[in-house]
Amino acid sequence: xxxxxxxxxxxxxxxxxxxxxxxxxxxxxxxxxxxxxxxxxxxxxxxxxxxxxxxxxxxxxxxxxxxxxxxxxxxxxxxxxxxxxxxxxxxxxxxxxxxxxxxxxxxxxxxxxxxxxxxxxxxxxxxxxxxxxxxxxxxxxxxxxxxxxxxxxxxxxxxxxxxxxxxxxxxxxxxxxxxxxxxxxxxxxxxxxxxxxxxxxxxxxxxxxxxxxxxxxxxxxxxxxxxxxxxxxxxxx
Numbered sequence: 001x002x003x004x005x006x007x008x009x010x011x012x013x014x015x016x017x018x019x020x021x022x023x024x025x026x027x028x029x030x031x032x033x034x035x036x037x038x039x040x041x042x043x044x045x046x047x048x049x050x051x052x053x054x055x056x057x058x059x060x061x062x063x064x065x066x067x068x069x070x071x072x073x074x075x076x077x078x079x080x081x082x083x084x085x086x087x088x089x090x091x092x093x094x095x096x097x098x099x100x101x102x103x104x105x106x107x108x109x110x111x112x113x114x115x116x117x118x119x120x121x122x123x124x125x126x127x128x129x130x131x132x133x134x135x136x137x138x139x140x141x142x143x144x145x146x147x148x149x150x151x152x153x154x155x156x157x158x159x160x161x162x163x164x165x166x167x168x169x170x171x172x173x174x175x176x177x178x179x180x181x182x183x184x185x186x187x188x189x190x191x192x193x194x195x196x197x198x199x200x201x202x203x204x205x206x207x208x209x210x211x212x213x214x215x216x217x218x219x220x221x222x223x224x225x226x227x228x229x230x231x232x233x234x235x236x237x
Contacts, residue, residue: 010135012136013134030143030144033148035193036161038096041144041145043103044137045141047107050107055121057077075108078113143201158178161175
């Protein structure tokens with residue numbers, strides 16, 4: 001099987017085959033914790049790290065794992081890596097870990113990770129599998145960040161609040177307050193707001209894809225049509 005290029009992996013992970021906007025996988029954590037930028041970014045980075053490491057690990061063991069136990073083996077690898085990420089968050093970002101709660105262990109059952117492990121990493125070498133995991137993870141994390149930032153901004157009138165929970169005291173003053181006396185918009189930070197904002201993001205991506213396709217068709221030169229004349233000659237005796 002031919003290996004895709006770095007550019008193809010990047011475009012697929014970040015845009016064309018984005019797991020959140022195109023594949024619509026992993027929607028439970030995507031909608032459950034994206035009420036603020038710090039929560040979304042924390043879970044997005046954790047998922048991306050598990051996706052990167054699991055793709056590499058699955059690719060390394062793909063040749064020695066029996067077909068009958070392939071999926072259970074992949075789940076065990078993902079669960080072990082998720083536990084490592086969970087322990088790291090408990091050690092260094094404990095308050096954020098408490099806020100994210102059950103969504104950190106649920107990374108094990110994230111369809112994005114298992115799907116890439118079985119559908120891609122098990123068929124490619126570790127380098128290509130790792131690049132695919134990184135791009136898919138970054139695509140998922142970016143959608144989470146945009147979704148969380150938009151909901152936080154609409155709901156509270158501020159952006160990047162409590163970023164010290166993820167990056168430490170250096171990020172304590174990263175908050176950007178756009179409207180000082182904003183009364184708040186509760187719907188944006190409630191679960192229905194997540195569905196609404198995600199739907200708008202998907203619609204925006206589809207519209208951009210349509211415009212790009214229209215420009216691509218418009219830039220192609222018209223193919224001249226050549227008419228052929230067929231002469232029929234008859235011999236009369």
